[in-house]
Amino acid sequence: MRLLVKAPAKINLSLDVLHKRPDGFHEVEMIMTTIDLADRIELTNLSDDTINILSHNRFVPDDGRNLAYQAAQLLKDRLDIKKGVAISIDKVIPVAAGLAGGSSDAAATLKGLNRLWDLGLSLDELAELGSEIGSDVSFCVYGGTALATGRGEKIEHLPAPPNCWVILAKPTIGVSTADVYRNLDVSNIQHPNTEAMISALNRSSYSDICANLGNVLESVTLDMYPEVAQIKDQMERFGADAVLMSGSGPTVYGLVQYESRLHRIYNGLRGFCDQVFAVRMLGE
Ligand SMILES: C[C@@](CO)(OP(=O)(O)O)[C@H](O)COP(=O)(O)OP(=O)(O)OC[C@H]1O[C@@H](n2ccc(N)nc2=O)[C@H](O)[C@@H]1O
Ligand SMILES: Nc1ncnc2c1ncn2[C@@H]1O[C@H](COP(=O)(O)OP(=O)(O)O)[C@@H](O)[C@H]1O
Incomplete structure (x- = not known):
């Protein structure tokens, strides 16, 4: 079986840093919103227990460094899933650009595999898992417009900006x-x-x-x-x-x-x- 998921980019409408934390991360207050610029991710079940990444972008790693790979691995480890998946990433969002492209790929992979493998996890559960991959992944799981605090993983939803x-x-x-x-x-x-x-x-x-x-x-x-x-x-x-x-x-x-x-x-x-x-x- 195969599934297509969209992974939209975000922009920061505001980004404040309150202080540096003992764990090395910064305590932030950010307002983020998703925009209509998205990677397209295709998830295909594999018969063997492996994760394959396919991307034609030379800046995107095709191994365990890829955040979409890490998302699939995390689900497999936590839920003890012995299935494999091919993750094909059609990269549209510029890489290392401040647009959370990698985080959004990870979030889309979590949401897509939740459906493909019929895991029944809630959005809150997926967002919590996502925060282990990166600070922006929780926001990307929900999308929309939100205030993100902590190191970015605590999300409070906000109304969408007016159309522009x-x-x-x-x-x-x-x-x-x-x-x-x-x-x-x-x-x-x-x-x-x-x-x-x-x-x-x-x-x-x-x-x-x-x-x-x-x-x-x-x-x-x-x-x-x-x-x-x-x-x-x-x-x-x-x-x-x-x-x-x-x-x-x-x-x-x-x-x-x-x-x-x-x-x-x-x-x-x-x-x-x-x-x-x-x-x-x-x-x-
Ligand atoms: C700056 C922001 C704003 O949305 O996004 P990008 O510019 O990357 O899109 C985020 O805070 C980035 O989030 P993300 O890219 O997920 O960061 P992570 O992988 O968790 O962390 C990468 C590194 O950034 C630093 N980091 C990140 C988040 C944070 N609150 N404090 C930090 O000091 C840490 O040094 C960490 O090792
Ligand atoms: N699926 C992915 N897409 C893009 N970059 C990825 C991905 N997985 C891992 N990376 C790595 O993450 C780094 C940050 O990428 P990206 O998420 O695009 O930037 P940003 O955090 O600035 O929004 C890249 O340099 C790349 O090596």
Whole structure:
């Protein structure tokens, strides 16, 4: 039997770091929302007890380092499943980009195998398992729009943002999340207003969402990779309503309400950047 699952990317509308924890992780307060840019994952039962990863992207590992592989292995270990699966990943989300592509592949694999193998696990159970794979996997299991706290694994659902376009531009560098957190000076942080963003979402106020975008990792990545600042500037100059780097970067996104302006920004950025996407928020 075979099953197709979609694994959508996320963007961070806000990302705050409260402190560094004794376990080395950072205590965060993030508001994330899913967007209509997705990997497609095909799961096929195998007759022998193995996990095979197939991906035609040279940046995606095809062994136990792959987060989708780790998701399948975790289910097999915890539930003592003696089945095999081939996981084919059609990679659309840029890799190491701050868009949680790997985490979303893991979440989609957990959800897909739950159906394929008829495991009967709830979304909460899948999210809890997912948090063992990575901090962003729990959010990706639920999708939608949420406040993520702890190291990112504690999820509180929020209303979807009002409909708008998201333009994404990824420079040709990949960023290591661990490096960015390591270079963050937690004693010198300008905190975004998370409460104001929650209020903007509750009131469905597009202008207040734009006014309250904020990411404390942005200045760290901008210092490491000045080309990210250039893309931000260009996106602002071409007329996006608000611009922010997602997660640890380097992808920069701009929010745009009107389609007429979308084409100008998209075409303008294509001149500077290979990977540019214009997508909708999913959010629900
Ligand atoms: C920054 C964010 C924002 O959404 O996303 P990305 O930019 O990766 O998409 C997340 O916090 C990333 O989540 P994720 O990519 O799942 O991180 P993990 O695999 O759990 O951790 C990778 C490394 O990042 C650091 N890390 C991660 C999360 C956290 N709250 N504190 C940390 O210090 C740790 O050094 C850890 O070893
Ligand atoms: N299924 C996967 N898709 C993409 N990258 C993966 C996957 N599994 C493991 N990785 C590894 O995880 C790293 C981070 O990838 P990704 O999840 O795309 O970035 P980010 O955490 O910035 O959103 C990559 O460098 C890659 O080596």
